Amino acid sequence: MGVPRVPAPVTSLLALAVTSEQIEHLHRRFKQLSQDQLTIRKENFDSIPDLEFNPIRGKIVHAFFDKRNLRQESDGLADEINFEDFLTIMSYFRPIEMNMDEEQLDRFRKEKLKFLFHMYDSDHDGKITLQEYRNVVEELLSGNPHLEKESARSIADGAMMEAASICVGQMGPDQVYEGITFEDFLKMWQGIDIETKMHVRFLNVDTIAHCY
Amino acid sequence: MEVVWAVGQVGAAWLALVFGLIIVPSALGISLGISEAYMWVLVKTLEWATIRLQKGAKKPQPQMPRTPTANGIIERDETPMEKEISLLHRADFEFSHIFYFCRKGFEAIVEDEVTQRFSSEELLSWNLLTRTNVNFHYISLRLTVVWVIGVIVRYCFLLPLRFTLAAIGIMSMIVGTTAVGQLPNGRVKNYLSEVVHLTCSRILVRALSGTIRYHNKENRPQKGGICVANHTSPIDAIILTNDGCYAMVGQVHGGLMGIIQRATVKACPHVWFERSEIKDRHLVTKRLREHVADKSKLPILIFPEGTCINNTSVMMFKKGSFEIGGTIYPVAIKYDPQFGDAFWNSSKYNIVSYLLRIMTSWAIVCNVWYLPPMVRKEDEDAVQFANRVRSAIARQGGLTELPWDGGLKRAKVKDTFKEEQQKNYSKMLVRNGSVG
Numbered sequence: 214m215g216v217p218r219v220p221a222p223v224t225s226l227l228a229l230a231v232t233s234e235q236i237e238h239l240h241r242r243f244k245q246l247s248q249d250q251l252t253i254r255k256e257n258f259d260s261i262p263d264l265e266f267n268p269i270r271g272k273i274v275h276a277f278f279d280k281r282n283l284r285q286e287s288d289g290l291a292d293e294i295n296f297e298d299f300l301t302i303m304s305y306f307r308p309i310e311m312n313m314d315e316e317q318l319d320r321f322r323k324e325k326l327k328f329l330f331h332m333y334d335s336d337h338d339g340k341i342t343l344q345e346y347r348n349v350v351e352e353l354l355s356g357n358p359h360l361e362k363e364s365a366r367s368i369a370d371g372a373m374m375e376a377a378s379i380c381v382g383q384m385g386p387d388q389v390y391e392g393i394t395f396e397d398f399l400k401m402w403q404g405i406d407i408e409t410k411m412h413v414r415f416l417n418v419d420t421i422a423h424c425y
Numbered sequence: 426m427e428v429v430w431a432v433g434q435v436g437a438a439w440l441a442l443v444f445g446l447i448i449v450p451s452a453l454g455i456s457l458g459i460s461e462a463y464m465w466v467l468v469k470t471l472e473w474a475t476i477r478l479q480k481g482a483k484k485p486q487p488q489m490p491r492t493p494t495a496n497g498i499i500e501r502d503e504t505p506m507e508k509e510i511s512l513l514h515r516a517d518f519e520f521s522h523i524f525y526f527c528r529k530g531f532e533a534i535v536e537d538e539v540t541q542r543f544s545s546e547e548l549l550s551w552n553l554l555t556r557t558n559v560n561f562h563y564i565s566l567r568l569t570v571v572w573v574i575g576v577i578v579r580y581c582f583l584l585p586l587r588f589t590l591a592a593i594g595i596m597s598m599i600v601g602t603t604a605v606g607q608l609p610n611g612r613v614k615n616y617l618s619e620v621v622h623l624t625c626s627r628i629l630v631r632a633l634s635g636t637i638r639y640h641n642k643e644n645r646p647q648k649g650g651i652c653v654a655n656h657t658s659p660i661d662a663i664i665l666t667n668d669g670c671y672a673m674v675g676q677v678h679g680g681l682m683g684i685i686q687r688a689t690v691k692a693c694p695h696v697w698f699e700r701s702e703i704k705d706r707h708l709v710t711k712r713l714r715e716h717v718a719d720k721s722k723l724p725i726l727i728f729p730e731g732t733c734i735n736n737t738s739v740m741m742f743k744k745g746s747f748e749i750g751g752t753i754y755p756v757a758i759k760y761d762p763q764f765g766d767a768f769w770n771s772s773k774y775n776i777v778s779y780l781l782r783i784m785t786s787w788a789i790v791c792n793v794w795y796l797p798p799m800v801r802k803e804d805e806d807a808v809q810f811a812n813r814v815r816s817a818i819a820r821q822g823g824l825t826e827l828p829w830d831g832g833l834k835r836a837k838v839k840d841t842f843k844e845e846q847q848k849n850y851s852k853m854l855v856r857n858g859s860v861g
Contacts, residue, residue: 242535262829263533264530267533268526269523269526273531303531353523
C-alpha cells in the first residue's frame with residue numbers, strides 16, 4: 214500500500230487534463246508493453262493484436278521513435294524510448310478542454326497537424342514529396358490483391374495535384390511543385406475540424422460503493 | 426512426549442470438527458448455514474472498507490465521461506469505418522483516411538481489447554486483498570488494522586482449513602471412485618458413482634468457500650447432451666459438477682491429476698484423450714459422437730474457448746464441439762471478483778500458486794445460469810451455430826462478446842483474419858469511386 218512508482222519529471226510535461234490516475238494507467242500499459250523493462254523498442258509493439266489490422270501500423274510505430282516528435286534537438290530515429298517519451302507521444306492525442314482559449318486551441322491544432330505531417334514526411338526534409346505521398350497511399354492499400362499499384366499511384370497523383378492547386382494556385386507550364394511544406398499542409402486543413410477526430414479520451418473510473 | 430500427545434489431541438479434535446460440520450452435511454447435501462454467516466460478515470466488512478476509501482479519496486476530478494464497469498479505460502468511438510471516413514471526406518482519397526487509422530492505432534496501443542482479457546479484471550473498489558491493491562493508496566490506520574486482521578484470518582485460519590478439506594475431498598474421490606469401479610456395470614454402480622462424485626464436489630466447493638447460485642435449474646443438461654460453458658479457471662468443472670453429474674472431456678495428465686483421472690474413469694465413463702489422439706480431430710469427434718449417441722450416458726462437459734479468459738468477455742468458440750451433433754445445453758458462469766479472483770492467468774502463475782491464491786482469497790462467489798437447450802438449424806454451419814450459442818451465453822452472463830480467438834494469448838493474429846479487414850477497407854474505397 215503506497216504510491217505507485219511513476220517517475221517524477223513526467224508530471225511537469227503534461228499540463229491540463231491528464232490526471233495522475235491516467236498516468237498510472239499509461240504506466241501500467243507501458244510496463245505491459247515493455248515486459249517490465251525501462252524502455253520500449255519497436256519489437257514490443259508486435260504484441261498488440263488490434264494493431265495488426267492497421268495498414269499504417271509501420272508509420273504509427275515509427276512515429277513513436279521519431280526524434281522530431283520526441284521534441285529532441287537531433288534528427289532521425291531513436292532506438293528505444295522510456296516512459297517519459299511514451300507520454301510525450303501520447304500527449305499529441307490529448308482531447309481538447311473546455312477552458313482553452315483561442316491561442317491554446319491554435320497551438321493544439323498545430324501540434325496535432327505537425328505530428329501528422331511527420332508521419333508523411335519520412336525523409337525528414339520538411340516537405341512531403343510526391344514519392345512520399347505515394348508511399349503512404351500504397352501502405353494504406355497494402356495487402357489487397359484487387360488493387361494494383363497503378364491505382365495507388367493515380368490516387369496519390371490526383372491528391373498531390375489538388376494540394377498544389379490549393380497552395381500555389383495556378384502553376385506555369387515550367388513550374389515544378391516540389392512538395393507540401395508544413396505551411397501548405399496547414400492551409401489544406403483550414404476549416405476542417407480535426408481536433409475532435411484526433412484524440413483519445415480517457416474514461417473516469419471512480420471508487421463506488423457496492424451494496425448487496 | 427506430552428507435547429506430541431497434546432498436538433495429537435488438538436489434531437483429532439480439529440478433524441472431528443471438520444468431519445462433523447462439513448463433510449457429513451456435504452454427503453447429505455444439506456447446509457448448516459456457516460458459510461452464509463461468513464459471507465454476511467464479509468459483505469459488511471467490505472462495505473465498511475469501501476465507504477472509508479471513498480471518504481479518504483481526493484477531491485472530485487473535472488467532469489469526464491463515466492462508465493459503470495471498468496471494462497475499458499478509454500472512450501471508444503464505435504462509428505463504423507465507412508461513416509467515419511465519409512464524414513471527413515473532401516475529395517477522392519485524402520489525408521482523411523489516415524486520421525481514422527491513426528486514431529485506431531493509438532487506441533490499440535493505449536489499450537487493446539484482447540490482451541486486456543488475459544489479465545485479471547480491475548476492481549472498482551478495494552477488497553482488502555494485497556494483490557488487488559494496485560490503484561489504492563494508504564488511507565487510514567483503521568483500514569490497515571482491518572487489513573492485517575484479514576491477513577491473519579486468511580492465512581492462519583482459512584488456508585489450513587481449506588487445505589484439509591481439499592485433501593480430504595481429493596482422497597475420497599480417488600478412494601470412492603476406485604471402490605465403485607469394482608462393481609459390475611449396472612444401475613447400482615451408476616447411482617453410487619453419482620453419489621460419490623457429488624459428495625466430493627461439494628467438499629471441494631467448500632474447500633474454496635464457494636457460494637454458488639444456480640438459476641433456471643429446469644434447463645439442466647440431460648443425458649446424451651453436450652454442455653458448453655465459458656471458461657475462466659480449472660475450478661469451473663467443480664462448480665458445475667456440484668449440481669449435477671457430467672462426463673468430463675480432457676487430456677490425460679501425469680501426476681496427481683492423472684491418478685484422479687484413472688480412478689474416476691473406472692466409475693463413470695469420462696472421456697480422456699491421450700496427447701497423440703488430441704491432434705487427430707476426426708478421432709476426437711468420432712469418440713464424442715459415440716458417447717453422445719448413447720442416451721444413457723451422462724452429458725459431456727466442454728469448454729469451447731479452449732483457454733482461460735478473465736470472465737469479462739467470451740471469446741471465439743472453437744467449432745469442433747458444435748460439429749458433433751446432438752443437443753447443446755449452454756451454461757453461463759459469472760464470478761463476482763469482489764471476493765476473490767478466480768481467473769487463472771496461466772502465463773503468469775502456475776497451477777500451484779494459482780490454487781494458493783484461490784485458497785487465500787475471501788471466497789469464490791459465482792452465478793450459474795442454465796440456458797434453454799439449442800440445436801443446430803438446417804441452414805446453419807458449425808461456426809454460425811457456435812456464434813449463436815456464444816451470444817446467448819454472453820447475453821445471460823453480462824459478458825461482452827469478442828470475435829477473437831483465445832489462442833491469441835500465446836500466438837499472433839492469423840493472416841487470414843488480417844486480410845479480411847484489409848479487404849473490407851479496399852472494398853469500401855472502390856465503392857466510393859476513389860479507384861478505377
